[in-house]
Amino acid sequence: MKVAWAGSRETLELSDRMAKLVANDPVFEKFTRPMLGRKELFKNTLRKAAHGWKLIVDLRLTEEEAKWLRLYIDEPAYTDLHWGMFIPAIEGQGTEEQKKKWLPLAQKMKIIGCYAQTELGHGSNVQGLETTATFDPQADEFVIHSPTLTSSKWWPGGLGKASTHALVYARLIVGGEFHGVHGFIVQLRSLEDHSPLPGITVGDIGLKFGNGAYNTMDNGVLRFDHVRIPRNQMLMRVSQVTKEGKYMQSDVPRQLIYGTMVYVRQTIVVDASKALSRAVCIATRYSAVRRQFGSRNGGPETQVIDYKTQQSRLFPLLASAYAFRFVGEWLKWLYMDVKQRLEANDFSTLPEAHACTAGLKSLTTTATADGIEECRKLCGGHGYLVSSGLPELFAVYIPACTYEGDNVVLLLQVARFIVKTVSELGYKQPVGTTAYMGRVATLMQNNCAVRTAEDWLNPGAIVEAFEARAARMAVACGRQLAKFENPEEGFAELASDLVEASVAHCQLIVVSKFIEKLQQDIPGKGVKQSLEILCYVYALFLLHKHQGDFLAVGYLTPKQALLANDQLRTLYSKVRPNAIALVDSFNYTDHYLGSILGRYDGNVYPKLYEAAWEDPLNDSDVADGFHQYVQPILKQKLHSAKL
Ligand SMILES: CC/C=C\C/C=C\C/C=C\C/C=C/C(=O)SCCNC(=O)CCNC(=O)[C@H](O)C(C)(C)COP(=O)(O)OP(=O)(O)OC[C@H]1O[C@@H](n2cnc3c(N)ncnc32)[C@H](O)[C@@H]1OP(=O)(O)O
Numbered sequence: 001m002k003v004a005w006a007g008s009r010e011t012l013e014l015s016d017r018m019a020k021l022v023a024n025d026p027v028f029e030k031f032t033r034p035m036l037g038r039k040e041l042f043k044n045t046l047r048k049a050a051h052g053w054k055l056i057v058d059l060r061l062t063e064e065e066a067k068w069l070r071l072y073i074d075e076p077a078y079t080d081l082h083w084g085m086f087i088p089a090i091e092g093q094g095t096e097e098q099k100k101k102w103l104p105l106a107q108k109m110k111i112i113g114c115y116a117q118t119e120l121g122h123g124s125n126v127q128g129l130e131t132t133a134t135f136d137p138q139a140d141e142f143v144i145h146s147p148t149l150t151s152s153k154w155w156p157g158g159l160g161k162a163s164t165h166a167l168v169y170a171r172l173i174v175g176g177e178f179h180g181v182h183g184f185i186v187q188l189r190s191l192e193d194h195s196p197l198p199g200i201t202v203g204d205i206g207l208k209f210g211n212g213a214y215n216t217m218d219n220g221v222l223r224f225d226h227v228r229i230p231r232n233q234m235l236m237r238v239s240q241v242t243k244e245g246k247y248m249q250s251d252v253p254r255q256l257i258y259g260t261m262v263y264v265r266q267t268i269v270v271d272a273s274k275a276l277s278r279a280v281c282i283a284t285r286y287s288a289v290r291r292q293f294g295s296r297n298g299g300p301e302t303q304v305i306d307y308k309t310q311q312s313r314l315f316p317l318l319a320s321a322y323a324f325r326f327v328g329e330w331l332k333w334l335y336m337d338v339k340q341r342l343e344a345n346d347f348s349t350l351p352e353a354h355a356c357t358a359g360l361k362s363l364t365t366t367a368t369a370d371g372i373e374e375c376r377k378l379c380g381g382h383g384y385l386v387s388s389g390l391p392e393l394f395a396v397y398i399p400a401c402t403y404e405g406d407n408v409v410l411l412l413q414v415a416r417f418i419v420k421t422v423s424e425l426g427y428k429q430p431v432g433t434t435a436y437m438g439r440v441a442t443l444m445q446n447n448c449a450v451r452t453a454e455d456w457l458n459p460g461a462i463v464e465a466f467e468a469r470a471a472r473m474a475v476a477c478g479r480q481l482a483k484f485e486n487p488e489e490g491f492a493e494l495a496s497d498l499v500e501a502s503v504a505h506c507q508l509i510v511v512s513k514f515i516e517k518l519q520q521d522i523p524g525k526g527v528k529q530s531l532e533i534l535c536y537v538y539a540l541f542l543l544h545k546h547q548g549d550f551l552a553v554g555y556l557t558p559k560q561a562l563l564a565n566d567q568l569r570t571l572y573s574k575v576r577p578n579a580i581a582l583v584d585s586f587n588y589t590d591h592y593l594g595s596i597l598g599r600y601d602g603n604v605y606p607k608l609y610e611a612a613w614e615d616p617l618n619d620s621d622v623a624d625g626f627h628q629y630v631q632p633i634l635k636q637k638l639h640s641a642k643l
Pocket residue numbers: 080081083084085115117118123124125126127157255256258259261262264267350351354402403404405406409413416
């Protein structure tokens with residue numbers, strides 16, 4: 001199962017080596033992180049990033065090894081944005097000449113870059129950005145300017161203190177004409193002493209949610225006062241500005257300017273499976289350690305993992321972690337395919353790549369953020385202790401629902417794609433993830449054939465149920481929209497229904513990709529069988545949770561919905577014996593997990609007890625402040641009898 005989770009034996013071995021390298025290095029200690037003040041915390045992150053880079057250079061790590069190393073260091077840092085967005089943006093939007101100039105500098109870390117798109121007043125609406133880049137043909141330069149307070153760049157990670165350069169998204173103005181938003185490489189700080197260059201105001205935006213958590217990152221604010229950059233620092237793969245001041249659009253679609261977001265959204269889906277699996281690993285191991293009630297004749301109490309309620313909350317999350325892992329693998333394949341096509345100037349699959357990355361980013365991050373919090377509750381009171389690892393994991397994770405596109409805004413993008421597909425059904429055969437809509441007549445007509453709980457253990461029955469629900473919801477939206485004279489007005493009015501239809505479509509993708517995964521050769525005794533059980537759990541859990549949809553569209557009867565729930569209970573009993581093995585298969589070191597409750601050896605209580613004494617409050621028996629503030633109250637002589 002470890003191999004199935006990792007994707008291949010090579011990846012398992014490689015990631016395992018990197019995990020141990022990090023776990024055994026004292027520089028990467030992270031237990032005290034939530035207690036550090038901001039300055040100390042940030043400096044410590046810089047130290048870890050520097051040490052990580054030294055290891056990468058000294059040990060001549062490959063790009064793949066370096067990625068795993070950074071993952072296991074497990075501390076958000078400027079390097080995430082440098083490697084994760086700045087470099088990919090140049091790769092995707094730069095010309096060959098630009099790549100030749102900038103990529104070696106960035107890859108050797110001679111410059112540090114960030115991705116500066118969002119502004120104080122504008123995030124989701126990229127076309128509404130206010131920063132301007134005005135071409136000056138005399139000087140052959142662009143003038144980058146922040147005309148208003150709301151145009152201040154706000155949020156970019158790594159911008160506040162670390163970056164020397166930024167990829168700045170600004171409205172292009174050539175000859176007095178606006179040409180939409182484009183990306184520009186702008187130097188922010190001196191490469192000698194790191195001080196901000198003239199015309200640049202830059203700093204950190206302040207503390208964020210949670211202790212430690214995302215506060216290791218210097219999310220920044222940036223303003224430009226007529227900063228000049230050479231013309232060739234506009235990324236020019238999509239469109240060009242000539243020396244003479246002519247704006248030229250190539251054959252490449254304008255949307256490629258948003259390409260870095262497509263790339264990152266795809267990586268976020270795999271990352272969701274990592275975050276959720278960590279939380280699930282902690283909650284599952286602890287649920288096997290924790291006992292409550294049910295002692296007979298003085299024997300041990302019941303392990304909480306044996307309660308059906310615990311199982312019905314925990315096992316769907318375990319199944320979701322696996323589902324997200326496999327859909328992430330598929331999405332990575334889809335992205336690589338699109339990337340190759342784009343390089344060959346084939347842009348036909350870009351809309352689907354955009355819809356899939358946007359929708360799956362939204363679906364998986366929402367479920368993961370909710371899932372981490374559920375895991376905290378599954379661990380009872382001890383889950384609230386920072387040493388459980390869950391509060392920090394939650395605090396670090398939840399912005400994923402917002403960054404790289406607010407999750408609702410992204411589902412509305414999926415809705416546009418679905419509505420368009422439905423409206424074209426008469427003359428265009430849908431392909432890829434919308435191919436099922438090509439069978440819309442059948443899906444609207446046929447109803448579920450399930451008669452017994454066992455009938456639900458059939459991939460065909462499950463896929464058809466999810467397809468029928470998604471198709472019927474999409475068609476219903478299409479019919480409603482047709483009643484509006486102005487389509488944009490209709491879209492705005494029906495937005496909540498459209499979002500629900502998008503969720504149904506995205507859930508269908510995750511379920512189908514899990515089922516497709518099981519059609520592959522999966523070596524290892526019992527591995528495929530265990531994954532089949534998890535796949536059914538995932539699908540039937542969703543069906544149960546959203547049974548209102550399946551019933552409302554008239555595909556299921558209430559009886560069939562009840563049978564699905566009956567089957568789900570049986571499946572939980574089948575997951576239970578392997579639950580610990582299924583989370584051990586994530587192969588997480590205790591260092592990466594960062595949780596006393598989730599310790600591999602299960603030695604929870606002694607270690608919790610030990611850790612309590614390490615709290616700074618326990619440095620002395622009598623607290624600092626007692627004599628000043630508590631003792632006077634204790635010694636106070638009160639005159640009122642009532643008091
Ligand atoms: C390895 C990774 C390591 C580290 C990074 C990971 C995590 C680190 C943590 C945080 C980093 C965070 C970074 C950020 O947050 S960067 C900022 C991200 N910002 C956003 O995501 C903004 C969201 N908004 C948008 O994407 C767009 O503005 C939006 C799509 C919502 C609307 O754009 P616009 O108004 O221009 O478009 P529409 O008119 O709606 O659509 C026009 C047309 O274009 C299509 N489209 C839109 N986006 C894309 C795209 N990305 N790719 C392809 N096509 C796209 C859209 O479907 C329309 O098509 P059509 O209907 O056919 O005309």
